[in-house]
Amino acid sequence: MFDLVHAELSHVRRKLEHAREARACSLFQGDAVAMPLPDAAFDHVVSFFLFHELPPAHKRRVFAECLRVLKPGGTFMYGEFHRPETWLGRFWANFVFTVFEPFAREMWTWDPLRELDPEQWTTRRERLLGGYFQVTFVQRRAA
Numbered sequence: 158m159f160d161l162v163h164a165e166l167s168h169v170r171r172k173l174e175h176a177r178e179a180r181a182c183s184l185f186q187g188d189a190v191a192m193p194l195p196d197a198a199f200d201h202v203v204s205f206f207l208f209h210e211l212p213p214a215h216k217r218r219v220f221a222e223c224l225r226v227l228k229p230g231g232t233f234m235y236g237e238f239h240r241p242e243t244w245l246g247r248f249w250a251n252f253v254f255t256v257f258e259p260f261a262r263e264m265w266t267w268d269p270l271r272e273l274d275p276e277q278w279t280t281r282r283e284r285l286l287g288g289y290f291q292v293t294f295v296q297r298r299a300a
């Protein structure tokens with residue numbers, strides 16, 4: 158896990174304390190835009206609610222970094238906002254984003270899956286709670 162803020166990492170460490178998988182998780186403090194990690198190093202990469210915080214160019218760079226560090230056969234999963242299905246949902250979310258989250262509305266139109274080569278990646282997206290949220294999976298095809 159990457160986060161700029163030390164307190165966020167401590168929070169995760171506490172949550173993982175009793176989890177069987179904890180030893181397999183790597184936590185790093187730093188900027189996810191440029192991860193000081195080798196290519197193809199991880200079986201799984203997970204991101205929760207980071208992309209909507211980032212300006213457009215950084216969204217793309219972090220996405221590319223998450224894929225770069227995946228091993229063949231590995232999966233990147235991200236949980237994020239998405240475009241609500243109803244006009245009322247979009248009206249409300251638009252208001253909230255305008256006030257609090259200036260880069261979040263791009264999550265309605267930015268779809269990094271469209272830019273991936275299907276010969277190298279398989280993808281799947283689940284939309285939840287009336288389209289407000291997405292859980293998206295990208296798997297690097299095994300070599």
Ligand SMILES: C[S@@+](CC[C@H](N)C(=O)[O-])C[C@H]1O[C@@H](n2cnc3c(N)ncnc32)[C@H](O)[C@@H]1O
Binds near residue numbers: 160188204206
């Ligand atoms: C909405 S919070 C989500 C925190 C946590 N992932 C969760 O789901 O509870 C967004 C987090 O992204 C972190 N963040 C923002 N820009 C970042 C960057 N360039 N690299 C790494 N972390 C970043 C912030 O420090 C913040 O903790």
